[in-house]
Amino acid sequence: xxxxxxxxxxxxxxxxxxxxxxxxxxxxxxxxxxxxxxxxxxxxxxxxxxxxxxxxxxxxxxxxxxxxxxxxxxxxxxxxxxxxxxxxxxxxxxxxxxxxxxxxxxxxxxxxxxxxxxxxxxxxxxxxxxxxxxxxxxxxxxxxxxxxxxxxxxxxxxxxxxxxxxxxxxxxxxxxxxxxxxxxxxxxxxxxxxxxxxxxxxxxxxxxxxxxxxxxxxxxxxxxxxx
Amino acid sequence: xxxxxxxxxxxxxxxxxxxxxxxxxxxxxxxxxxxxxxxxxxxxxxxxxxxxxxxxxxxxxxxxxxxxxxxxxxxxxxxxxxxxxxxxxxxxxxxxxxxxxxxxxxxxxxxxxxxxxxxxxxxxxxxxxxxxxxxxxxxxxxxxxxxxxxxxxxxxxxxxxxxxxxxxxxxxxxxxxxxxxxxxxxxxxxxxxxxxxxxxxxxxxxxxxxxxxxxxxxxxxxxxxxxxxxxxxxxxxxxxxxxxx
Numbered sequence: 460x461x462x463x464x465x466x467x468x469x470x471x472x473x474x475x476x477x478x479x480x481x482x483x484x485x486x487x488x489x490x491x492x493x494x495x496x497x498x499x500x501x502x503x504x505x506x507x508x509x510x511x512x513x514x515x516x517x518x519x520x521x522x523x524x525x526x527x528x529x530x531x532x533x534x535x536x537x538x539x540x541x542x543x544x545x546x547x548x549x550x551x552x553x554x555x556x557x558x559x560x561x562x563x564x565x566x567x568x569x570x571x572x573x574x575x576x577x578x579x580x581x582x583x584x585x586x587x588x589x590x591x592x593x594x595x596x597x598x599x600x601x602x603x604x605x606x607x608x609x610x611x612x613x614x615x616x617x618x619x620x621x622x623x624x625x626x627x628x629x630x631x632x633x634x635x636x637x638x639x640x641x642x643x644x645x646x647x648x649x650x651x652x653x654x655x656x657x658x659x660x661x662x663x664x665x666x667x668x669x670x671x672x673x674x675x676x677x678x679x680x681x682x683x684x685x686x
Numbered sequence: 687x688x689x690x691x692x693x694x695x696x697x698x699x700x701x702x703x704x705x706x707x708x709x710x711x712x713x714x715x716x717x718x719x720x721x722x723x724x725x726x727x728x729x730x731x732x733x734x735x736x737x738x739x740x741x742x743x744x745x746x747x748x749x750x751x752x753x754x755x756x757x758x759x760x761x762x763x764x765x766x767x768x769x770x771x772x773x774x775x776x777x778x779x780x781x782x783x784x785x786x787x788x789x790x791x792x793x794x795x796x797x798x799x800x801x802x803x804x805x806x807x808x809x810x811x812x813x814x815x816x817x818x819x820x821x822x823x824x825x826x827x828x829x830x831x832x833x834x835x836x837x838x839x840x841x842x843x844x845x846x847x848x849x850x851x852x853x854x855x856x857x858x859x860x861x862x863x864x865x866x867x868x869x870x871x872x873x874x875x876x877x878x879x880x881x882x883x884x885x886x887x888x889x890x891x892x893x894x895x896x897x898x899x900x901x902x903x904x905x906x907x908x909x910x911x912x913x914x915x916x917x918x919x920x921x922x923x924x925x926x927x928x929x930x931x
Binding site for chain 1: 748749750752770771772773774776778780782783784785786787788789793797798800801802803843
């Protein structure tokens with residue numbers, strides 16, 4: 460990574476923060492959709508039953524995933540309006556920095572929305588979510604990083620297609636299965652109060668996935684945004 | 687609008703060569719075997735009717751589209767072998783503004799200044815806003831600007847890093863007559879500084895004033911290439927009006 464890449468990453472991240480602070484479109488979409496799905500799950504399952512508590516990790520991540528798809532669909536909408544992405548292709552630097560900047564901002568928006576969604580979810584399913592907050596935040600970070608790494612890339616791919624809204628979930632959902640499985644398993648172990656050493660393998664899988672796909676997407680981004 | 691004296695007032699514009707360059711969009715031929723050389727410091731106006739290939743030519747020169755066939759060389763180096771840093775020498779204004787509606791005029795320019803790694807980005811942005819007569823609208827959101835003001839902001843974005851080669855695709859669109867004249871005077875100033883300007887237009891009268899050379903495209907083919915003289919203007923006028931000189 461060159462200093463040019465770092466500079467571009469920071470510039471894109473700052474621009475996205477500024478735009479989001481003004482419009483709140485990604486954060487609001489993720490939050491409202493995530494909350495609605497959580498409420499729907501609460502009514503679909505008996506929230507106080509032991510069975511429901513066992514599947515609450517899965518429900519939590521499904522709510523995050525659906526909400527993330529909605530938010531990530533908006534991630535490149537800003538870049539397609541007025542063809543701003545074309546303007547970014549004129550910069551005198553490796554275009555991978557744009558990916559890293561968008562990834563950083565998407566990760567931040569999704570994490571913030573998830574942290575706001577957790578307390579109501581905990582109340583709906585009668586869960587003690589914050590017994591081991593460090594582990595919870597680590598699982599959230601690793602799982603969301605995986606979703607954002609692939610989601611940012613496919614958001615850029617789908618931004619150049621006619622069926623933008625449909626294309627992102629079609630591309631993203633199959634590839635995020637390993638992230639979902641690892642995040643759900645780790646969350647279930649955490650919520651059931653089992654030793655976190657049982658989640659070590661899942662957390663390593665998440666970390667490996669995140670690093671590999673972030674590097675891969677960064678390297679391929681240049682080709683994705685070309686004509 | 688006038689190009690301010692600057693540390694980069696003596697640019698070294700690249701020599702551009704196109705050899706048998708074609709661009710296809712599926713079965714449509716947008717550019718058809720163009721052979722062309724543009725020397726450093728030229729002011730070239732590319733004319734042609736709608737669909738003649740002007741926009742495609744400008745976008746190919748701006749490295750936003752790759753040729754389907756043929757060669758594009760900058761200073762004898764193939765365009766596809768150029769380092770990303772080369773793009774620092776290009777400034778492009780297209781049909782779209784490339785602006786972010788939810789950012790102010792100043793924030794839009796500041797973002798691009800940072801992307802270009804400009805030193806003293808804030809000062810440079812203030813300078814360019816003043817050059818384009820946009821100081822009073824610096825804090826206005828881009829989406830609230832009129833078409834003409836947006837076009838001035840777009841010119842400011844392209845000019846921010848003081849490129850050696852300005853590529854302008856119908857830049858007068860949306861500008862009123864006095865602003866258009868000021869823009870032409872500003873472009874003439876850029877040209878006097880030694881920068882290469884390639885400007886496309888479908889309107890002969892509005893675009894020729896500062897040009898040194900005229901190109902005319904028809905159906906993607908270069909059908910006229912000559913100096914900007916009254917004779918050339920008559921020939922081109924005749925062709926644009928449907929006859930052949």
